[in-house]
Each structure stands twice: as C-alpha cells, then as structure tokens.
Amino acid sequence: MSERPFTSTSFQQYLAEHRLMATRCGTCGALHLPPRPLCPSCFGEAISWEEMSGSGHLKAFTTIHIAPTAMIEAGYGRNNPYCTGVVELDEGPAISAQILGVDASHPQGIAVGIRLSVTFVERGQGDGRHTLLGFQPAVG
Amino acid sequence: MRAKKLNRGVALVGAGMSRFGAFPADTTRDLFVQAFREMRASVDKGLDPRGIEAIYIGNYSSDLFEGQGHTAPLMADWIGLASRPATRVEDACASSGVALRQGILAIASGLYDMVLVGGIEKMTNLPTERVTDTLATAGDVLYEIPAGFTFPGFYAAIATAYMARYGASPESFMKVGLKNHENGALNPKAQFGATIRTMMDRRIASAKAKGRPMPTWEDEMAFLHDDNANPVIAWPMRLFDCSPISDGAAAALLVAEDLADSFSDVPIHIIGSGQASDCALHDRPDLTTIASARLAGEQAYQMAGVRPADIKIAEVHDCFTIAEIVATEDLGFFAPGEGWKAAEEGVTGRGGRRPINSSGGLKSKGHPVGASGIGQVVEIWHQMRGEAGERQLPNSVDLALTHNVGGTGQTCAVHIYERRR
Numbered sequence: 001m002s003e004r005p006f007t008s009t010s011f012q013q014y015l016a017e018h019r020l021m022a023t024r025c026g027t028c029g030a031l032h033l034p035p036r037p038l039c040p041s042c043f044g045e046a047i048s049w050e051e052m053s054g055s056g057h058l059k060a061f062t063t064i065h066i067a068p069t070a071m072i073e074a075g076y077g078r079n080n081p082y083c084t085g086v087v088e089l090d091e092g093p094a095i096s097a098q099i100l101g102v103d104a105s106h107p108q109g110i111a112v113g114i115r116l117s118v119t120f121v122e123r124g125q126g127d128g129r130h131t132l133l134g135f136q137p138a139v140g
Numbered sequence: 141m142r143a144k145k146l147n148r149g150v151a152l153v154g155a156g157m158s159r160f161g162a163f164p165a166d167t168t169r170d171l172f173v174q175a176f177r178e179m180r181a182s183v184d185k186g187l188d189p190r191g192i193e194a195i196y197i198g199n200y201s202s203d204l205f206e207g208q209g210h211t212a213p214l215m216a217d218w219i220g221l222a223s224r225p226a227t228r229v230e231d232a233c234a235s236s237g238v239a240l241r242q243g244i245l246a247i248a249s250g251l252y253d254m255v256l257v258g259g260i261e262k263m264t265n266l267p268t269e270r271v272t273d274t275l276a277t278a279g280d281v282l283y284e285i286p287a288g289f290t291f292p293g294f295y296a297a298i299a300t301a302y303m304a305r306y307g308a309s310p311e312s313f314m315k316v317g318l319k320n321h322e323n324g325a326l327n328p329k330a331q332f333g334a335t336i337r338t339m340m341d342r343r344i345a346s347a348k349a350k351g352r353p354m355p356t357w358e359d360e361m362a363f364l365h366d367d368n369a370n371p372v373i374a375w376p377m378r379l380f381d382c383s384p385i386s387d388g389a390a391a392a393l394l395v396a397e398d399l400a401d402s403f404s405d406v407p408i409h410i411i412g413s414g415q416a417s418d419c420a421l422h423d424r425p426d427l428t429t430i431a432s433a434r435l436a437g438e439q440a441y442q443m444a445g446v447r448p449a450d451i452k453i454a455e456v457h458d459c460f461t462i463a464e465i466v467a468t469e470d471l472g473f474f475a476p477g478e479g480w481k482a483a484e485e486g487v488t489g490r491g492g493r494r495p496i497n498s499s500g501g502l503k504s505k506g507h508p509v510g511a512s513g514i515g516q517v518v519e520i521w522h523q524m525r526g527e528a529g530e531r532q533l534p535n536s537v538d539l540a541l542t543h544n545v546g547g548t549g550q551t552c553a554v555h556i557y558e559r560r561r
Contacts, residue, residue, distance in 0.1 A: 008282045034283045040419075060427045062296035063375045064288060068272050071288050081372075084288040086297060086422045096280075096287035096422045107375040112304035132286055 006037040006047050015131040018120045020052040022093055033093035052089055054118030055138065059094055061085030061112065063104040074123055081105060087116055087135050101136035143442040146248035146413070149397030152557065153404040154183040155521035157514070160388035160506030161331040168202060168211065168260040169218045171389035175258060175511075176219045179391040182521070184405040187393065189219065193252040195226040196243045198236025198259035199510040204274040206262050215260065230510075232278035233459060235259060236390065237513030237544025237553035241413050243394045244555075253399055258391040259511035271385050275509070278547040280420045292382050294421055294548045295460035296374040301427035302462060303376070308480035310376040314364045315483050316461035317380045317503055323490060324500020326531035329518075331384055331506030336360045343369065381461040383501075388508035390515040406525050412446070412541075412556030414439030421548045428477075430549035433470035437543070437554045441472075444556040448472030451556070452537045453523055454494075455516035457545040458501040464488075467543055468496060471554070490533060498523060498531050513544035513553065524559045 004010040006023050011034060014021040022033040027044030033052065038045060064071070065081045076082045083099040100119060102110050116135040124130055156178025158171040166174075180187050197212040208214075216226035229239040236259025243257035263271055275291045284294075302308055317336065324330035325338065332339075340363040347354055357363040364370045370378045393403075400407035416435035418424065424431065441447065448471060456471065458464035465479040473494050474482050482488055488496040499505050499519035502512055520540045522528040540557045 060297035060301035062293045062300060062377075063372070064290055064293050064296075065371065065375075066268070066272060066290065066292065066373045068276055068285070068288070068290055069269055070286075072269065076288075078371075081375075082288055084293060084297075086301075086427065094422045096284045096289055096420075098288050112300055 003049055006035050006049075008034070011035050012130070015120060015133055018131070020054050020118050020133065021049050022052050022091070023047050024050045031091055031093055033089070033095050052091055052118070056087045056089040056116055056135070058099065058112055058114045058116055059086040059088045061099060061110055063107040063110070083107070083110060095133065097133045097135050099136070100134050143445070144439065145443060146244070147250060148248055150244045150247045150394055150410045151397050151400035151404070152392055152408040152410060152517065152521060153395050153400055154179045154187060154393035155391070155514075155518045156180070156182050157329055157390035157511070157518045158388050159329050160386050160508055160511075160515065162264040163387045164264070166387065168206065168262045168389060169214060171262070171387060172215045172258060172260050172391070173218055175389040175391040179393055183393060183403055185403050187403070189221060191254050192221055192224060192256045193254050194246055195221065195224050195256045195258070196229055196239040196246070197226065198229050198239035198513055200230060200232055200235050200261060200278070201274055202260070202262065204277070206265060211260065215258065231551040232546035233457070233507070233509040234513060234544045234546030234551040234553050235510040237516070237542065237555070238415060238551065240392065240513060240517065240555060241415055241553055244410055244413055247394055247396050253396045255394045256391060257394060257514060258389065259514040260389045261508035261510040262387045263385045263508060264387050268385065278550075284420055284422065290374060292374040292377045292460065295462050296377040297421065298427055298466065298548070299376050299462040302466065302480075305428050306477035306480065308465070311361065312465070312480040312484055313376065313381050313461035314361065316458065316464050317364070318360060319483070319489050320458060320464075320497050320501040320503040323498050323531055324504025326529070327500045327505055330500045330504050331386055332500070332504045336363065336380065340369070377460055377462070383459045383503050383507035386506035386508040388506055388511045388515065390511045390518055392514050392517050392521070406559065406561060408521060408524050409558045409560060410555055411558045412440035412444030412554070414443070414554045415552065417551055418549050420550070428466065430466060430470050430545065430552060432549045432552040433467060433543060433545060433554070436552040437471045440541070440554040440556050444558070446539060446556060450539050451541045452535065452539050453498060453520070453533060454496055454541040454543065455499060455501070455519050456496055456543040457512070458497055458503050459507055459545070461503065463545065464496060464501065467545070468494070471541065471543060490531060495533055498528065498533060513542070516542040516544060520557055524557060
C-alpha cells in the first residue's frame with residue numbers, strides 16, 4: 001500500500017478517522033508532529049507515517065476569553081472561555097491542541113504537567129464539518 | 141565561531157515617528173509622512189531627501205488591515221521619492237527591525253550610501269475579533285490556530301510554562317505593566333500617556349460624576365486584580381498585560397559611517413546586528429525562552445564586541461508583559477528564571493540598574509506592529525543624544541540595544557548602538 005502524502009491534508013484525513021499520525025524519518029529515526037515531508041533534523045527524505053498512542057502531558061496552557069472568529073462560532077467567548085495548550089506526547093513530539101474536560105473558568109485549577117489523552121472534536125455543519133485535535137485529562 | 145563583521149560601518153543620523161494610537165482620519169500614508177517629517181527635522185545639518193537612494197519599509201499586513209497591498213512604493217511616492225527602489229519587509233511584528241537590518245546590509249555592502257528605513261501599520265480600522273484573526277496569521281494557521289490559539293494566548297502559554305518552572309506569579313507580570321505605563325506617561329508620542337494610577341483615578345472620578353457605585357480599589361494592584369477593570373484576555377494575561385491595537389509609523393535615516401559627520405553633530409553608530417528565526421511554539425524544547433532572541437543577541441554582541449553588562453539602556457519587545465521578562469533573560473541581562481524578580485524589585489525602572497523600555501514599551505507607547513521596530517530606534521536615538529525630555533535617563537547613554545520579535549519568536553532582530561562623542 002502506498003503511503004498517503006506527508007501533507008496537512010493527509011494529517012487532517014487521519015484526524016477524521018480519529019487517528020493521530022506523526023512522521024518518522026527512516027534516515028535518522030526522528031519523529032515529527034506535525035508531519036514533515038522532509039526531515040528537519042537530518043534533511044532525510046525517507047519518511048513514513050506512524051500512529052501516536054495519544055498519551056502525553058500538558059507543557060503549557062492558557063484559557064482564552066477574547067476568542068478568534070472560529071472559536072466564537074463554536075460558542076466560545078468572554079462568558080465561555082476555553083483552554084488551549086501545548087501537549088508533549090509520550091513518544092516525544094509536542095503539538096498545539098484544545099484541552100477539553102478542564103474548567104476553563106478556573107485556570108488556577110489547571111496545572112502544567114497533568115496527564116492527558118487524545119480526543120477528536122467534530123466541528124461545523126455540512127461541507128464545513130471537520131475534525132479537530134483535542135486532549136482531555138487521562139482517566140486513571 | 142568567528143564574529144561576523146559588516147564590510148563598512150553604518151550610522152544613524154535621524155529618527156522620527158508619528159504619535160502611536162487610534163487615528164480614524166489618518167491612513168498609513170499620512171502617518172508615514174508625519175514620521176518622515178519628524179525624522180527630517182532631526183537631522184542636525186539638514187537632509188535633502190533627493191540623496192536617499194533606497195527605502196525599506198516594515199509592514200506586517202496592510203493587506204488584511206487596510207485592504208492595501210504593495211505599500212512600499214506608495215510610501216516612497218508620498219515623500220516625493222517615487223523612483224527609488226522601495227521594498228516592503230514582512231516578518232510579523234519584527235518587520236521594521238528586519239527592515240532596519242536590510243538597510244544596514246545595503247549600506248555595508250557598498251551599494252548605497254544613504255538609505256531610509258521605516259515601519260507602518262494601521263490596525264484600528266478592524267473590529268477587535270478581526271484584528272485577533274489577522275494577528276493570528278503570524279502563527280501557524282495549519283497547526284496552531286485550529287487549536288484556538290490567539291497571540292495573547294501564545295504568550296499566556298509561555299507565561300504558564302514560565303510560572304511553573306520559576307515560581308513567578310501573575311503579579312510579577314503586573315509589575316512590568318505598571319513600570320511601562322509610568323514611563324509612557326512621560327512620552328508625548330505614547331498611546332496611553334498615563335500611569336495605571338491615573339487611569340484608575342479617572343475611573344473613580346467618572347463613577348462619582350455619574351452617581352454610580354464608587355469602586356473600592358485600595359491601590360493599583362487591587363485595580364489590576366479586578367476582573368471588571370482589568371479583564372482576562374488569555375489567562376494569565378489580562379488587558380493591562382497586553383499591548384494595544386494601534387496605528388503608527390516610524391522612520392530612520394542610515395548613512396555610510398564616513399558620511400555621518402556631514403549630517404549629524406551626534407551620529408549614532410550601529411555596531412551590532414543579529415537576526416534569527418525559529419519554528420512554531422509547540423516544536424520548541426523549552427517554552428520559557430525565545431531561542432531566536434538568544435541567537436540574534438549573541439550575533440549582535442559578537443559583532444559589536446560588547447557584553448550584556450555594558451548596555452546602558454534597552455528597548456525590548458514587550459508585546460505582552462511576560463515577553464519583557466523573557467527578553468531580559470534571553471539578552472543576558474538576567475539569568476534564566478531571574479527576570480521576574482528583577483521586574484518585581486524595580487531593577488528595570490528608569491532609575492534602576494538595568495533600565496528597560498524607557499519609552500513605555502509597546503505596552504504603553506502602542507504597538508502598530510510593523511512600525512514597532514523602528515519606533516524602538518526612535519527612543520534609543522533620543523536617549524543617546526540626551527533629548528528624551530522628562531524620561532531622559534540620569535546617566536550617560538553611550539551604548540544601547542533594541543530587540544524586536546516577530547510572532548512568538550519565529551523572527552527576532554537585535555541591534556546595538558554606540559555614541560562616540
């Protein structure tokens with residue numbers, strides 16, 4: 001089976017299938033998320049897809065009260081803040097994602113370092129429907 | 141590593157800026173002409189604009205903010221230099237810091253003897269949410285923005301990582317805002333020409349005049365902790381931790397060093413220049429530092445042959461209060477994790493050991509993003525020549541530094557300046 005191209009379009013298709021996919025460099029072994037068509041660690045071009053476990057921890061976060069248009073359309077804003085952050089996966093790479101299942105109205109209760117697991121968020125209607133990467137506190 | 145050197149020296153012989161603020165009646169052209177006129181008036185021995193050979197203009201996004209692309213030739217035309225090679229430089233909020241560097245390189249190469257560098261931005265035409273969207277395009281729109289990040293959000297995330305590692309608190313950041321508003325209150329060009337105390341007292345007076353319930357803030361810190369007076373934008377960044385949405389322009393004149401005396405009684409020599417880039421925030425190993433600022437700073441210090449301790453004054457990129465603290469560490473003024481303590485102890489105030497952002501910084505002076513880099517140069521020009529009025533530093537400023545960041549550090553430009561007489 002030929003690999004899907006190492007593009008954001010493919011990454012997005014995998015998300016729609018509820019799979020978090022990174023790229024592995026066959027030359028130096030480095031793992032990259034977001035996926036890279038050319039290895040930024042060694043310039044290698046022997047790339048393959050690799051599925052992530054979806055487990056990691058919160059490296060940095062914020063709760064956003066003044067939201068961009070896309071998040072306002074999703075129902076967020078001044079009276080309904082949301083949490084977003086940088087999540088470092090157990091495999092090593094880190095990625096930006098919305099953090100769900102935490103109380104964004106009380107940021108003092110959210111801590112850098114908490115364990116998280118991946119979740120997939122469906123947004124939009126009709127042709128605008130798409131899947132976004134999210135994380136939530138790990139159970140157990 | 142061998143220090144990189146310029147092929148010939150470059151001097152700053154004039155600098156000026158428009159006021160920064162919200163100016164519904166002025167376009168970027170009008171603001172740029174204001175900046176140009178003030179720059180022209182600042183050239184001690186006079187400037188014949190016909191001598192200007194090339195123009196570099198920093199501008200982030202006139203396309204999205206004003207619906208006007210291709211702005212550099214327009215600016216050249218509006219100052220009567222339509223035929224000169226005019227180039228727009230875009231590196232987000234570092235656009236004019238990088239335009240300055242392009243002007244320096246153009247003179248150092250020997251191609252030109254006299255170059256105009258400037259910066260422009262007109263942000264207040266758009267409502268806040270569209271400004272938020274436009275600024276967000278300086279991040280990664282494929283992988284960062286879909287997560288819900290905004291620019292205040294990025295710096296807020298840096299703040300949570302910094303607090304978790306070093307023990308700083310939201311109060312540490314508030315101290316930066318208090319200090320920069322104190323400085324900006326003395327700057328007639330500043331968007332907020334008032335201290336936080338003054339703004340707080342105005343609110344109390346307004347409530348009294350309107351017969352509304354009187355606020356009961358005991359002091360400025362109580363005011364800054366009030367969710368109504370100082371709402372959270374992206375925790376822990378509140379309104380008074382964020383630079384404003386601004387219009388403005390700035391301009392500076394560069395000449396080959398051997399021509400400096402024919403323009404200026406007190407030329408300012410640009411002895412160090414550095415620039416570096418970086419990946420998206422989530423790809424960086426350490427979120428409590430901006431690696432491009434460290435690299436650009438090292439390049440500039442090496443070229444100049446000076447150390448951080450030698451610098452008398454610095455204008456750093458305080459787009460958010462946390463950014464100033466991180467900048468003072470990245471530039472080597474304080475050790476990692478010590479910058480927040482210095483801010484709390486007043487070390488970075490005008491009377492402190494390490495004055496930072498005597499202009500009021502982007503926080504108080506305003507942040508018309510593409511103009512901010514040259515706006516920093518204008519403050520350095522005045523401070524080094526003893527022309528900074530009420531905010532003039534007490535000690536002689538013979539060595540200065542500017543630090544201009546684009547995005548969350550995907551770009552950084554650092555410059556070092558010397559006064560020799």
